[in-house]
Amino acid sequence: MDSVEALVFDLDGVIADTAKFHYEAWKHLLEDLGFQIDPNESEQLKGVGRIQALETLLTNRGIDFPYSKKVELAERKNAYYVKLLSLVDEGFLLPGGMEFVSLAKERGYKTALATASKNAHIILNKTRICSYFDVIVDGTMVKRTKPDPEIFLLTAKRLKAKPEKCVVFEDAYAGIEGAKKAGMKCIGIGKPEVLSNADFVVDSLASAVKMFGNEHY
Structure with missing residues (x-):
């Protein structure tokens, strides 16, 4: 090189x-909405912003929300994720x-x-x-x-x-x-x-x- x-x-x-914590947080959020996450979706969620990841999950399920609702859901997912980060060392x-x-x-x-x-x-x-x-x-x-x-x-x-x-x-x-x-x-x-x-x-x-x-x- x-x-x-x-x-x-x-x-x-x-x-x-820590990538697994993002997956677990999205899984938790989808369960709040009455859905299950597909393990195959994990690659679609990597490396992108929260709103983009959320929109991918919603599109995969044929649903949509106003932007203000998406922001609220993305922040809820982040709260789940930050809580999981307490385990990190x-x-x-x-x-x-x-x-x-x-x-x-x-x-x-x-x-x-x-x-x-x-x-x-x-x-x-x-x-x-x-x-x-x-x-x-x-x-x-x-x-x-x-x-x-x-x-x-x-x-x-x-x-x-x-x-x-x-x-x-x-x-x-x-x-x-x-x-x-x-x-x-x-x-x-x-x-x-x-x-x-x-x-x-x-x-x-x-x-x-x-x-x-x-x-x-």
């Missing part, structure tokens, strides 16, 4: 095992994640977090990983959510790195799309058949650590 200056990481599902860090970030810093790469979450500060404080990143950009700092490239372009600006010199690690199709729109390379974390828009896919950062240990990587 001789031409790369910076590595940019998503948080939920890449660094921390350093044990929620995914295997290989911080080892990979540490190795990257040792090799002189700039590191950043670019997460759509507006609750990222809770996770970062509970897992005590803020110091590992040169720049942290979350959903409170941008107007548009992924797949819009805004969050990635802002991250590159704060890193003082050109977008084409950045590599993003994402577990969501929408996040990968946003990174590509920003002109960045993107490594998907998950299943190749789901993250077909990534430049390369690994199953976890633990696998990426092994590759990164190769001097030719």
